[in-house]
Structures are given as structure tokens and as C-alpha cells.
Amino acid sequence: MIRKKLFNKIFSLLILFVFVNGLNASNGKILLEAKVDRTNIKIGDLINYSIIVTRDKDIKIEMPDLGANLGAFEIHDYEDLEPEKKNGEVVQLRHYIISTYDIGDYEIQPVTVHYSLPNDTLWKELTTESIKITVESLKPSEEGDIRDIKAPLEILKDWWLTIRFIIAGVIIVLIGILIYILYKRRKEGKSLIPRREKPKLPPHIIALDELKKLMDDNLLEKREIKQYYIRLSEIIRNYIEDRFFIVALEMTTFQLIGIMKENQVEDEIVQLVEKFLMNCDMVKFAKYIPRKKENKSTTELAYKIIEDTKIELEPEPDNGEDAENLNPENVDDVGKEEADTSEALELETAVEKGKGGADA
Missing domain, CATH: 2.60.40 (Immunoglobulin-like)
Incomplete structure (x- = not known):
């Protein structure tokens, strides 16, 4: 007010x-x-x-x-x-x-x-x-204290010719290295443009681990505020790439929000992401210095985006042993065994959930 x-x-x-x-x-x-x-x-x-x-x-x-x-x-x-x-x-x-x-x-x-x-x-x-x-x-009087700049040093013609040859040589070497790398990657059957590998862990596990590393670095206490917001923004953009299959790192905030709307991501999630990225952009590009409570609220937004969009898959039961024990003599008992196995798995899952709640 x-x-x-x-x-x-x-x-x-x-x-x-x-x-x-x-x-x-x-x-x-x-x-x-x-x-x-x-x-x-x-x-x-x-x-x-x-x-x-x-x-x-x-x-x-x-x-x-x-x-x-x-x-x-x-x-x-x-x-x-x-x-x-x-x-x-x-x-x-x-x-x-x-x-x-x-x-x-x-x-x-x-x-x-x-x-x-x-x-x-x-x-x-x-x-x-x-x-x-x-x-x-x-102080307007300071204008009279400004001195003329010194004339540029003249490079001798022979030296200038030598410098040009050196530059040309460096360019040729770099082109040769690039051709060798492209040839080697093609021979090994790899893409000419390195692609980001599919994460082995679920996206939310990777993002939470990266956030923990960021918190442990104590950048805010060190007054490295801009670097903190750059890393925080990259973590969430990487998470969005892996979770929604959108090339978030290469887009502006406006472009990313537009693509998320086109992909019919929930409006509540889009609003959270937009608010989070706008807070980060203010610090990254506009040299804005946020207050402590703004740092806290932006960090909480990052955790909320992950929490509200994470996908947890339950492991499927291993039926390999049952398949090996299956033979023509006990075909009639297959249905009964599968029903018993299903009931046992449900009971085991319920017990595990109960333990998890107690530990929490």
C-alpha cells in the first residue's frame, strides 16, 4: 500500500x-x-x-x-x-x-x-x-580534466602479415579437429549433435537431489544471489524437460509458458511455473536484488512445482519364478496361484505403506 x-x-x-x-x-x-x-x-x-x-x-x-x-x-x-x-x-x-x-x-x-x-x-x-x-x-568541472587518448600503435607491415598467417593456421587446425570429431562420431554410429541422455532416475528424484546440492552450497549466505537464481532456474527447467518433454532450456519464459499451454498442462501448474520463472528472470536479467522472504518464497515455489507434478511408479511384481515352475501337470491350479500371489502382494504393499507413515 x-x-x-x-x-x-x-x-x-x-x-x-x-x-x-x-x-x-x-x-x-x-x-x-x-x-x-x-x-x-x-x-x-x-x-x-x-x-x-x-x-x-x-x-x-x-x-x-x-x-x-x-x-x-x-x-x-x-x-x-x-x-x-x-x-x-x-x-x-x-x-x-x-x-x-x-x-x-x-x-x-x-x-x-x-x-x-x-x-x-x-x-x-x-x-x-x-x-x-x-x-x-x-561535477561538471570534471569534463575539463579528460585528456585525449593516445594515438594507436602502428603495427609494422611484416608483423601484421605474420599475424594473419598465424590466425589462418589456427582456423585451419580448428576446422581439421572439427572434421575429425564429426568423422569419429559418425563411424561410431553416434549423432553428430550430442543429445541429452535420458535420465536413469525419475525426474523429480534428480531435481530434488540438485536442489539439495544447491542448498548445501550456501550461495545466498555468500551473497552470490544471481548465481543462486541461475542454478535454481536451470534445475526447474531441466526438470520440466524430463517431465513434460519440452526443450525448456532453449526457450524464453514467454515461449515456455506458451508451449505448456499448447500441451494442455494444468493451468495451476502453468501459473506456478510462470511466477517462478518471472522471479528468477528479475534477478538474472534485470539486476534486481530480492529480499530474504522473496528468496524463500521463490525456493518454495521450486519445491512445489516438483511436488505437484512428480510421477511415482510402483515396481511391478516379478513373475519369472512362477513362469519357470509352470508345467502341464498343474495348469488347473494356475488361476488359484495367481489369486494367492495377488493377495500376498497387496498385503505386503499395505504393510510397507504403514511403515513409511510411522517413519515419517
């Missing part, structure tokens, strides 16, 4: 620089705006940056990842507001507080929103314009 009041107060007092892109059509209207409260700042100053989508209520949209690439700018805080209805239209806002600590002219990169018009299954794109920001030094 405090954060929301802060944003409303800032944006009601400052003049906004607005960059608009939109579409008006017979079957719908959608307008995309990107706003900043200033385009000239001193080094370290905060910029209020907003993305606003105004659309007809029948138009579906996919907002960009919270970890959208903002170029040289770091995200200090953000807020994703609930959609509001105004004059028969839906307005959706996302606010960022960003800054940079380098002097010069920079651009806030364009942001893309995906949308789908009524009675149209094809998703289209609407992209904002880039926003130019000038960052000035706190």
Missing part, C-alpha cells in the same frame, strides 16, 4: 515524457505507452518508468517479463498493478524505478506486448519506442 501511494504521488507531480504506440481496428483497440518522468539525470538519480496498456476488454494480452531487458539501467523496485476498467476499456500498468551509474547517453530498450484480437487465435506484437536518457556527472 505504501509503495502504491508513493508511485501515485510521484506520477501526479511530475511531467511525463510519453512514447505511444497503438492499434485501432474494427474488431478492437489497444494502446501501448511507455513513460518516464525525466530524460536528463545526474549519475545515480532514480527514474520512474511505466508501461501502460489500454485495450478493449475482449482483447487478450501478455505483458513482457518483469525481467525485461532495460539496457544499462538497473531495477531498484517495481510494481505490477491490477487491471482497472475506465470508460469501458481496461487499463493495465506496470511501474519500475530504475537508475544507472555510468555517464553518457543511453536508451531504455523497446518493450514488446503480445496481444490477440477477438475471434483470432494468432498472437500479434506491439512494441514501444526506445527512450533516450542522458546521464550527467555530479
Whole structure:
């Protein structure tokens, strides 16, 4: 609530620089705006940056990842507001507080929103314009202290010719090594492109083991937060590959969520995965520094995704010994023996489950 009041107060007092892109059509209207409260700042100053989508209520949209690439700018805080209805239209806002600590002219990169018009299954794109920001030094007098760079050293022609021959030789050697590797793999009947081997253990066992190793490394205590989120994201993406047979490691969050929906994965699971990956993307790509409770909630999401989607297969009984003892003289007793064996297996399973509950 405090954060929301802060944003409303800032944006009601400052003049906004607005960059608009939109579409008006017979079957719908959608307008995309990107706003900043200033385009000239001193080094370290905060910029209020907003993305606003105004659309007809029948138009579906996919907002960009919270970890959208903002170029040289770091995200200090953000807020994703609930959609509001105004004059028969839906307005959706996302606010960022960003800054940079380098002097010069920079651009806030364009942001893309995906949308789908009524009675149209094809998703289209609407992209904002880039926003130019000038960052000035706190001490204008420092500009006079900048000295000209030294002239580049001139490489003698004979040396330059030698360097070119060395580079050409290295390239030829690398090509030779590549051809040898491809030939050897083809001769051994292996794929030219190494493929990931099918896991020998169930996907959830592998994922839980990797999570335990991650926890034992204590990266959060060491303040290696970005590395923690990179590994955490890779563990869940690997799990999704093995569990749902989706090439998750090679997809963006938006692409992966779209494929999971196409494969008719349960909506609750898709929402869990989307929330988890967006939290990871904020740290990996937007330089966002999460709080301790955010670290805990994101880690709990990883465990919940595995717990809610794991598949446990019970081992099948071994009937090999019964088959060996089968002979023409006791064919009439086969049905009775199979029934007795089935009852014994059910009883054994019930006992094992009872022991498991007691141990827990």
C-alpha cells in the first residue's frame, strides 16, 4: 500500500515524457505507452518508468517479463498493478524505478506486448519506442580534466602479415579437429549433435537431489544471489524437460509458458511455473536484488512445482519364478496361484505403506 501511494504521488507531480504506440481496428483497440518522468539525470538519480496498456476488454494480452531487458539501467523496485476498467476499456500498468551509474547517453530498450484480437487465435506484437536518457556527472568541472587518448600503435607491415598467417593456421587446425570429431562420431554410429541422455532416475528424484546440492552450497549466505537464481532456474527447467518433454532450456519464459499451454498442462501448474520463472528472470536479467522472504518464497515455489507434478511408479511384481515352475501337470491350479500371489502382494504393499507413515 505504501509503495502504491508513493508511485501515485510521484506520477501526479511530475511531467511525463510519453512514447505511444497503438492499434485501432474494427474488431478492437489497444494502446501501448511507455513513460518516464525525466530524460536528463545526474549519475545515480532514480527514474520512474511505466508501461501502460489500454485495450478493449475482449482483447487478450501478455505483458513482457518483469525481467525485461532495460539496457544499462538497473531495477531498484517495481510494481505490477491490477487491471482497472475506465470508460469501458481496461487499463493495465506496470511501474519500475530504475537508475544507472555510468555517464553518457543511453536508451531504455523497446518493450514488446503480445496481444490477440477477438475471434483470432494468432498472437500479434506491439512494441514501444526506445527512450533516450542522458546521464550527467555530479561535477561538471570534471569534463575539463579528460585528456585525449593516445594515438594507436602502428603495427609494422611484416608483423601484421605474420599475424594473419598465424590466425589462418589456427582456423585451419580448428576446422581439421572439427572434421575429425564429426568423422569419429559418425563411424561410431553416434549423432553428430550430442543429445541429452535420458535420465536413469525419475525426474523429480534428480531435481530434488540438485536442489539439495544447491542448498548445501550456501550461495545466498555468500551473497552470490544471481548465481543462486541461475542454478535454481536451470534445475526447474531441466526438470520440466524430463517431465513434460519440452526443450525448456532453449526457450524464453514467454515461449515456455506458451508451449505448456499448447500441451494442455494444468493451468495451476502453468501459473506456478510462470511466477517462478518471472522471479528468477528479475534477478538474472534485470539486476534486481530480492529480499530474504522473496528468496524463500521463490525456493518454495521450486519445491512445489516438483511436488505437484512428480510421477511415482510402483515396481511391478516379478513373475519369472512362477513362469519357470509352470508345467502341464498343474495348469488347473494356475488361476488359484495367481489369486494367492495377488493377495500376498497387496498385503505386503499395505504393510510397507504403514511403515513409511510411522517413519515419517
